[in-house]
Amino acid sequence: MATRVRPSNKRCAVIGGSGFLGRHLVETLVDRGYSVSVFDIRQSYELPGLTFHLGDLCDEQALLPALKNASLVFHCASPAPASDDRELFERVNIQGTRTVIQACLEAGVQKLVLTSSASVVFEGKDIKNGQEDLPYAGKPIDYYTETKIEQEKLVLQACDREKDFLTVAIRPHGIFGPRDPQLVPILVDTARRGKMKFIIGDGTNLVDFTFVENVVHGHILAAENLRPNSPICGKPYHITNDEPVRFWDFMSEVLVALGYAAPRFHLPYILVYGLALLLWLLSMILRPVLSFKPTFTPMRVALAGTHHYYSCDRAKQDLGYKPVVSLKEGIQRTVQSYPHLRKGA
Ligand SMILES: NC(=O)C1=CN([C@@H]2O[C@H](COP(=O)(O)OP(=O)(O)OC[C@H]3O[C@@H](n4cnc5c(N)ncnc54)[C@H](OP(=O)(O)O)[C@@H]3O)[C@@H](O)[C@H]2O)C=CC1
Numbered sequence: 001m002a003t004r005v006r007p008s009n010k011r012c013a014v015i016g017g018s019g020f021l022g023r024h025l026v027e028t029l030v031d032r033g034y035s036v037s038v039f040d041i042r043q044s045y046e047l048p049g050l051t052f053h054l055g056d057l058c059d060e061q062a063l064l065p066a067l068k069n070a071s072l073v074f075h076c077a078s079p080a081p082a083s084d085d086r087e088l089f090e091r092v093n094i095q096g097t098r099t100v101i102q103a104c105l106e107a108g109v110q111k112l113v114l115t116s117s118a119s120v121v122f123e124g125k126d127i128k129n130g131q132e133d134l135p136y137a138g139k140p141i142d143y144y145t146e147t148k149i150e151q152e153k154l155v156l157q158a159c160d161r162e163k164d165f166l167t168v169a170i171r172p173h174g175i176f177g178p179r180d181p182q183l184v185p186i187l188v189d190t191a192r193r194g195k196m197k198f199i200i201g202d203g204t205n206l207v208d209f210t211f212v213e214n215v216v217h218g219h220i221l222a223a224e225n226l227r228p229n230s231p232i233c234g235k236p237y238h239i240t241n242d243e244p245v246r247f248w249d250f251m252s253e254v255l256v257a258l259g260y261a262a263p264r265f266h267l268p269y270i271l272v273y274g275l276a277l278l279l280w281l282l283s284m285i286l287r288p289v290l291s292f293k294p295t296f297t298p299m300r301v302a303l304a305g306t307h308h309y310y311s312c313d314r315a316k317q318d319l320g321y322k323p324v325v326s327l328k329e330g331i332q333r334t335v336q337s338y339p340h341l342r343k344g345a
């Protein structure tokens with residue numbers, strides 16, 4: 001009988017390694033002596049010693065060479081939430097994740113770490129110090145969330161000690177940091193268009209924003225603790241900064257640091273949510289003849305006007321997780337990294 005060659009446990013692959021989180025993860029892994037291969041639909045940078053494999057993760061034949069000899073795979077690819085394209089989310093997040101699991105099994109990968117999202121339990125209603133045992137959202141607000149739920153279930157259910165294939169899911173929330181293409185750029189764009197004058201609701205809602213290096217740290221801890229006898233197999237873990245902050249204080253701090261005025265006037269949450277829902281329905285009905293993307297989607301309004309912060313006690317206990325960068329320092333480093341987004345730049 002042929003014996004399977006055990007790949008080195010410092011050899012890993014990062015699917016989605018050209019993206020915001022993926023690239024930070026790759027850079028840290030390389031710093032820590034891992035040999036990394038990146039799989040992504042695009043190549044956004046180069047690093048000495050890094051192998052890039054370009055392709056669509058839905059294509060198993062394209063994926064296999066990237067996973068060859070890897071004992072560990074991080075899956076952090078997803079279409080951007082802003083695309084709101086149901087067919088694309090289903091194809092990449094659900095079918096594509098099945099393909100990733102299949103390819104891992106075929107390539108003899110032993111550990112799969114998925115980047116899920118804390119939003120898998122968010123339905124637009126307040127979540128205060130949410131634990132991992134909250135039920136998945138029964139009525140997810142958007143297709144992104146709907147398909148992230150299915151993706152997480154697929155990965156966790158694939159955990160199989162008999163097959164020597166272990167899985168774990170990391171659920172970050174509100175990732176921010178240098179090179180983030182979403183949070184600060186959307187915020188500044190909204191401010192530049194003169195639409196950042198209003199606070200939705202009373203402005204006291206608490207939210208988790210997580211500095212990207214803490215998310216990376218959580219992923220690596222999960223990978224390094226994923227062993228056949230460990231309690232983390234097949235489980236999800238919240239990874240946050242563990243410093244819930246008022247959504248509008250966070251937004252204001254970033255805006256002011258970049259030279260823009262903080263929002264001051266209050267609008268009732270229910271009114272703005274209703275308008276966002278109406279706009280979204282209109283955009284769906286008119287899609288065949290007119291394509292427009294509203295800034296104020298129901299999901300965004302819900303994120304801006306409700307409490308949604310999560311406990312990371314389970315990660316502390318099982319993974320020894322502790323944020324490595326505070327919120328204050330994270331904000332400073334993020335703002336400094338966007339000189340081109342400063343007012344007047
Ligand atoms: N950012 C956040 O606040 C949060 C993110 N997450 C999760 O973290 C992960 C990483 O997010 P983030 O770094 O922000 O996202 P990015 O969009 O920056 O990175 C995702 C990467 O995956 C690539 N990709 C998309 N589709 C495919 C495909 N079919 N085949 C191969 N590669 C593909 C993207 O390419 P392209 O850009 O061309 O589409 C991109 O390079 C995602 O799973 C996301 O759901 C969870 C919670 C919060």
Ligand SMILES: CC(C)=CCC[C@@H](C)[C@H]1CC[C@H]2C3=C(CC[C@]12C)[C@@]1(C)CCC(=O)C[C@@H]1CC3
Pocket residue numbers: 173174175182183184186187190195196198200207208209295296300301303304
């Ligand atoms: C905590 C968390 C999950 C954050 C996710 C990041 C984005 C969804 C946010 C980043 C910038 C935010 C933003 C708004 C909604 C949520 C974000 C897109 C608004 C559109 C909310 C309504 C406004 O008044 C303008 C805001 C601009 C920034």
